[in-house]
Structure formats: C-alpha cells, structure tokens
Amino acid sequence: MILVEETTLADAALPVAELRAHLRLGSGFDLAESSDEDRALAGFLRAAMATIEGRTGKVLLSRQYRMVLDDWRDSAAQALPMAPVSEVQGIEISVADGISRAIASQHWYLVADITRPFIRPRGAALPSVPEGANVVIRFTAGFADNWAGVPPDLAQAVLMLAARYYEDRSDDSARRALPMGVSALIERWRAVRVLAGRRAR
Known part of the structure; x- marks a missing residue:
C-alpha cells in the first residue's frame, strides 16, 4: 500500500496563537511575536500533529489523500487507513x-466509521483488479476544516506536545517518547489500524 497526502496545510490553519498562549501560561513570560517565531511555532505544531495522527490514525484537520493498492485486501470490504473519512472522491483501476x-459509485459506498472506515461493494464483491494493475482511491479525511472543530482532548494533546518540542528543542531525545499527559489524552482515540481483511498482500 502507498498512502500519499495530496494537500498541505497552510500555516494559517495551524493554532499558532493557541500555542503561543499555552506557552505563555506555562512559562510565565510572553514570546516575542515575529514572522520567524510564528514559523518556528508552526513547525513544532506540524511535528506534534504528525505524531498524534500517527499514534491514533485520526486526521485532525481535513486533507486529501491518495491510496494505491495492488489489489483489494478483501473484496467484501476495503479498509481505509485514516479516519474520520468524510468523502471518497473516486476509485479507479490504473494499468501499467x-x-x-x-x-x-453505484458499485461501492463508504462506511464512514470514526474508528475504521470501509469501502463496501453494492453487491457481492468489489470489481476485480486485473493482474499488474493498481487500485487508486482518493478520499478526504479529517475532523474539521479549522482548529475549532478538532476534538478538545486531541487539540490539547497537540498543544502540550508542541510546547514540549519547543521547550526541549535542543534535545533530540525528547521526541522519542510521549509525555504521560499527552498519552492519557489520546488513549481513547487509539485503535488498531487494520488495512487487511482475509488476504494480506
């Protein structure tokens, strides 16, 4: 399986102001506001979001993805690797x-489960894939288009982790383990990410 994120979040979509306020409350002093500082904070937020999304399989802010498979993992139900999925733009068979x-779309439909979304056939099975071809699925995943729509516990976990990265920015080892408070906040969102059905390829 190949999973490609096809859209990139702009810095303006990231909660830079919220992180600045979080750092101010935690440290007791104001950060100097500048474009360089904002870019640095955005970088820590991107790193924290990537970590939280990787640990939970949940996409915080909506983005578009492309998934490429050499065949269906299960012709009765194809799991998608990220959640929640709001839309499947299309599915195609690509040959060499x-x-x-x-x-x-009359041959399939999306089961928009918040833990493990699936594509299911509107019949006995998904269409067969010729030898040497690929299945290409394009979909949109994410809780919301803006930070206000992100679940509060996940949003707080991102801010806490980004603050940790900021405070320990000279120590690379600080990124190897999640702080206990962050782990507790994301625990209920963690799920086994199952891509395969009966046939793992």
Whole structure:
C-alpha cells in the first residue's frame, strides 16, 4: 500500500496563537511575536500533529489523500487507513500503460466509521483488479476544516506536545517518547489500524 497526502496545510490553519498562549501560561513570560517565531511555532505544531495522527490514525484537520493498492485486501470490504473519512472522491483501476478506468459509485459506498472506515461493494464483491494493475482511491479525511472543530482532548494533546518540542528543542531525545499527559489524552482515540481483511498482500 502507498498512502500519499495530496494537500498541505497552510500555516494559517495551524493554532499558532493557541500555542503561543499555552506557552505563555506555562512559562510565565510572553514570546516575542515575529514572522520567524510564528514559523518556528508552526513547525513544532506540524511535528506534534504528525505524531498524534500517527499514534491514533485520526486526521485532525481535513486533507486529501491518495491510496494505491495492488489489489483489494478483501473484496467484501476495503479498509481505509485514516479516519474520520468524510468523502471518497473516486476509485479507479490504473494499468501499467497509464490508462485508468473509474469505478462508478453505484458499485461501492463508504462506511464512514470514526474508528475504521470501509469501502463496501453494492453487491457481492468489489470489481476485480486485473493482474499488474493498481487500485487508486482518493478520499478526504479529517475532523474539521479549522482548529475549532478538532476534538478538545486531541487539540490539547497537540498543544502540550508542541510546547514540549519547543521547550526541549535542543534535545533530540525528547521526541522519542510521549509525555504521560499527552498519552492519557489520546488513549481513547487509539485503535488498531487494520488495512487487511482475509488476504494480506
């Protein structure tokens, strides 16, 4: 499986002001506001979000993804690796010479489960994939388009972890383990990320 994030969050979408306030409350002093400082804070936020999303399999702010498979993992239900999924833009079969064939939406539907979303067939099985071809699935995943829509415990976990990265920025070993408070906040969101069904390829 290949998973590609096709959209990149702009710095303006990140909770830089919230992180600045969090750091001020934790340290007792104001950070100098500057474009360089904002870019640095955005970088710590991106790192914290990537860690939280990697540990939970949940996408915080909506982005578009492309997943490529050499075949369905299970022709009765194809799991998607990230959640929550709000939309599947399309599914196609791509062959070696670059020709693609779209699979019409009347042949499949999205089960938008917050833990483990699936694509299921509107029949006995998903369409067969020829030898040497790939399945390409494009979908949108994420809790919200803006930070206000992110679940509060996950949002707080990101701020706490980004603050930790900021405070320990000269110590690379600080990124190897999650602080206990962050682990506690994300625990209920963690799930076994199952991509396969009966046939793992």
